[in-house]
Amino acid sequence: MGSASPSYKGHRYPVEVISHCVWLYFRFPLSFREVEELMLRRGVIVSYETVRRWCAKFGQAYANGLRSRRPRPGDKWHVDEVFIKINGELKYLWRAVDSDGNVLDVFVQNRRDKAAARRFFHRLMKKTRAVPRVVVTDKLRSYGAAHHEVMPSVEHRAHRGLNNRAGNSHQPTRQRERAMKGFRSVGGVQRFLSAFSGISPHFRPRRHLMTASDHRAEMTVRFTIWDQITGAASRPTTA
Structure with a gap:
C-alpha cells in the first residue's frame, strides 16, 4: 500500500x-x-x-x-536490548526485527526490567497491528515475566544463540553512534533512530x-x- x-x-x-x-x-x-x-x-x-x-x-x-x-511482518519476532550512553547517562535501546530482518521498532528506555519489556511488547503490537507466533529473546528474565502478562498464548524462546538476528541489527546504529560521537538527548536519539531504522535497511x-x-x-x-x-x-x- x-x-x-x-x-x-x-x-x-x-x-x-x-x-x-x-x-x-x-x-x-x-x-x-x-x-x-x-x-x-x-x-x-x-x-x-x-x-x-x-x-x-x-x-x-x-x-x-x-x-x-513493505509486506506484513513475519510472525517470528526477535527482540533484543543494548545499552547506549546519551549525554553520559546509561540508557537502553530496545529493538525488534522479524524473521526477514526487517526492523519492526526501536525504543529508548531508562531500564530493562519487566515494566520496560512489557511497555515495549505493547508498543510493538500496537505499531504492527499484529501478534507474533513466536518471540525470540535472550535469557533476560524481564522478557519472560512480561511475555506471560502481555502475550501468554505466544511461544517464547529464550536463548542467546537464537537471537543473533536482533543483535546484528544493532550494528548500523553502533556505527552511527561512533560517527556522531555519541548521542545527546533521548528525544533526539528516538527521532533519529525511528527515521534511520526505516531508511537505512531499505538500502541494505x-x-x-x-x-x-x-x-x-x-x-x-x-x-x-x-x-x-x-x-x-x-x-x-x-x-
Whole structure:
C-alpha cells in the first residue's frame, strides 16, 4: 500500500536535492557538514543547517513511506536490548526485527526490567497491528515475566544463540553512534533512530546472498521506490 509523497511547498530547492541529502545522511555515517561538502562537489550550494532541517522534517516521512511499501511482518519476532550512553547517562535501546530482518521498532528506555519489556511488547503490537507466533529473546528474565502478562498464548524462546538476528541489527546504529560521537538527548536519539531504522535497511539488501548483477537489479528497484515515496519520480532528474 503506497503513501502520498510529502509536500515541498515553500522550499526553493528541488525535491531531488532534498531527497538526495536526506538519503546521504541516513544511508551513510556522515555528518551534516560532510553532506554539505559532498553536495558542493556536485555544484549544489546548501548549508549544513539546511540539511539538518530537511532531515528533521522529511526523514520520518520518508521512513514511513518506505514502511508502507513493505509486506506484513513475519510472525517470528526477535527482540533484543543494548545499552547506549546519551549525554553520559546509561540508557537502553530496545529493538525488534522479524524473521526477514526487517526492523519492526526501536525504543529508548531508562531500564530493562519487566515494566520496560512489557511497555515495549505493547508498543510493538500496537505499531504492527499484529501478534507474533513466536518471540525470540535472550535469557533476560524481564522478557519472560512480561511475555506471560502481555502475550501468554505466544511461544517464547529464550536463548542467546537464537537471537543473533536482533543483535546484528544493532550494528548500523553502533556505527552511527561512533560517527556522531555519541548521542545527546533521548528525544533526539528516538527521532533519529525511528527515521534511520526505516531508511537505512531499505538500502541494505542481503548482499552476501546475491550475485553482483542481482544486487544491482535489486538496488535499482529500491532506488525507484525511494524516488516514488519522496516524489522525485514525478520530476525530471537533475545532473
